Amino acid sequence: MKPRRRRLSAATTSTILGAGLLLALTSSAAGAAPATTPARTPTLPASSTTTAPQAQGSVIVHLFQWRWESVARECADVLGPNGYGAVQVSPPQEHVVLPSAEGAEYPWWQDYQAVSYKISNTRRGTAADFAAMVRTCRDSGVQVYVDAIVNHTTGPGRGSGSAGSSWQGDAYTYPAVPYASRDFNDCRHDIADWNDPDEVWNCELLALRDLKTSRPNVRANITDYLNGLIDLGVAGFRIDAAKHVPAADLEAISAGLHDVPGYGGKPYLYQEVKEGGGPDSIKPWGYTHVGDVTDFRFHATVGTAVRDGRLNGLLDALDQDMAVAADEAVVFVDNHDTQRDDVSISYQGMGDRHDLAQTFMLAQPYGTPKVMSSYSYTQRAEGPPSTGPEAGNPAGALTAPTDCDNARWFCEHRNLNAMPTFPTAVGPAPAVPRTTDGDSRLAFDRGNRGFAAFNATDTVWHLTSPTNLPDGTYCDVANGPATCTSTTTITVTDGQLTATLPANGTLAIHVGGRGS
Structure with missing residues (x-):
């Protein structure tokens, strides 16, 4: 594979931060209204110094909606031994709790509606669970990349978040950050003209309250959140809905990010930028100066060709017809959104042919590959397998530990065996x-x-x-x-x-x- 931009180099030591950082990430911001304390208070680990972690490859796996403890176990038992370089985990910040929406209980997308930047409690675990996961994965040679929500907060309504913080979407008020109405863009309706950068950047995506990322305090809040995760050892971020944030704002935020402990250098950034109409400023190549971008052309090209059994000419298409240069692209057969838009390009719809598609992705030379690992669903909004609500825990239905022998968990990445060693070996x-x-x-x-x-x-x-x-x-x-x-x-x-x-x-x- 071509060298990845913003690749992290190894350093000599790695300091794993303990109680001080976790307290900063689990408490309300200065000046915020106090929030209800979640039932499961984190057990804070002591600081320790270890030898430098060594990232072993470029392949990312997305363990969609997995609990933090399950991710840690998978890093040690499966990902590290089979050559994965990084794991993308679901958003760790406090999220809304929706008992019912779109025909599903506790939908998966509630985790993409941020109430605050606290990581003290989500349906996937506590801050202590998260920190332990990062340490275990790093020790296994696997970097942790976080799915970061920076464009927006919640939709309309009001309630309490997974850590007990209050929120009022109708009033654009989030006291646990704190955010007030002035911290959001003035266009308070859904995007109507997807070719107009002003609307794409400043109006609301699916009624989600659109942050005014040009404001210094908004940038500072986001930067502090990301830096807190970096200081725990997180090595990269997928920037959700990056197309809806001006590239200049993302550039300003990324400029303030810390170096990654142990690895050295800035975190790896890859941005969700779907293609569409309008000027270059809202297309994938308008964001590559900030970080890599997810290339949806690869998904459409490879997913369709493999599904239909048309492999001849596929290598030429990947060499000539993708959106950006190979060293600027993160590629995937399907992700958590596309598999719900078109189930025919997913493990649920393709079975063994999906394994073939993901293996092909790892064998060909274009882009940084991201393997999908997910769960079965019957409703589009259906959340992950759950153990149900827990008394005293405000996070609602808690995600069940992953069991790859249970048919609800697909665990597609395990079907690829040691294929992630291939792109590292061939370079x-x-x-x-x-x-x-x-x-x-x-x-x-x-x-x-x-x-x-x-x-x-x-x-x-x-x-x-x-x-x-x-x-x-x-x-x-x-x-x-x-x-x-x-x-x-x-x-x-x-x-x-x-x-x-x-x-x-x-x-x-x-x-x-x-x-x-």
Whole structure:
């Protein structure tokens, strides 16, 4: 893969902050009205000094709506051993609590409506749980990236948030920050003209109260929130709804961010900027000077092609037809929004073909790949599996610990085995087509460092293909661990390999996974 912008380098030591920082993140801002104390008060960890964490790769996995303890366990048991470089977690700030909305109880999107920047209590756990998760993931070689809500607060209405803080959306009042009416833009209706930057930036997205991010105090509140997370060890941020914040405002906020403890350098930023009409200032390439952007063209191109079994020409399309340069893009087959917009491009709609699509994403060279891992749903707004409300806890229905043996949790990333080691091993080596068999079967090299094959049909493919890989025995990381087992080896002899790919099957080998 091409080098990522704002990549973090390793430093010599890492200070994991303890009680002081957690108290700052869990208490109300100075001058704010006091809020109800949540039932589960954090147990604050002591400060400690450890050796520097080492990020091991570029692949991100989005563990959508997972509890903090479940993320920590996954980092140690699965993500680290299989080569993931980072995990994107759901928003940790205090959110609204909606017992019923859009036909669902406690919808997933309530977590994207911010009441305050406190992380003391959400349906995924406490501040102490969050801090412990960050430490465990860093110790496992996995950076933590937070889904950051900076464009808006809540929708209309009023209530109490997941940490007990009051909010009044109708009055544009959020005392736990504090925010008052003057801190929001004057256009207080939904966006009508999506080609007009003034409306896209200053009017409301789905009735969410749009923050006036040009105001110094608003910028300071957001910067303080992000810095608190960085000081806990968070290494990057997905900027939700970045298209609805002027790039100049995001640039000003990012300029005030701390260096990441241990890794050194500023946090990695990637921004949600969907394409559409209007001038360049509201298109993905209008934000790349601030950070990377999510390339929705990749989702549409790869998701559709793999779903329909059309692999021929796909590498050319990715080389020529994407929105931004490869080193400015975060790419994905589906995310939590798109899988609800079009279930046919999701694990719920594609099954094994979705695994093939995500494996292909990791094998090709364009962009920084983000793997999706989600849960099943019947209603679009349906929240994650839950243990229900807990007496005295204001967060409402609490997210259940993830159980990948439970059909409600898809855990798609586990189906990819050690495939995340592939992009790290092949680096920026170009994709070179080697073998095709009709429109639905494709094999290619990544220079002389890797080889991958894909069978987007319902029948077995008996593959014989040339390759630039050196002769030898290799681990099939698409179907097993990075250390070979007797059933996951592929042998290259005289520059050629032979293998059998099952229906909708894949194969991937690289120079970093050699057999004995």
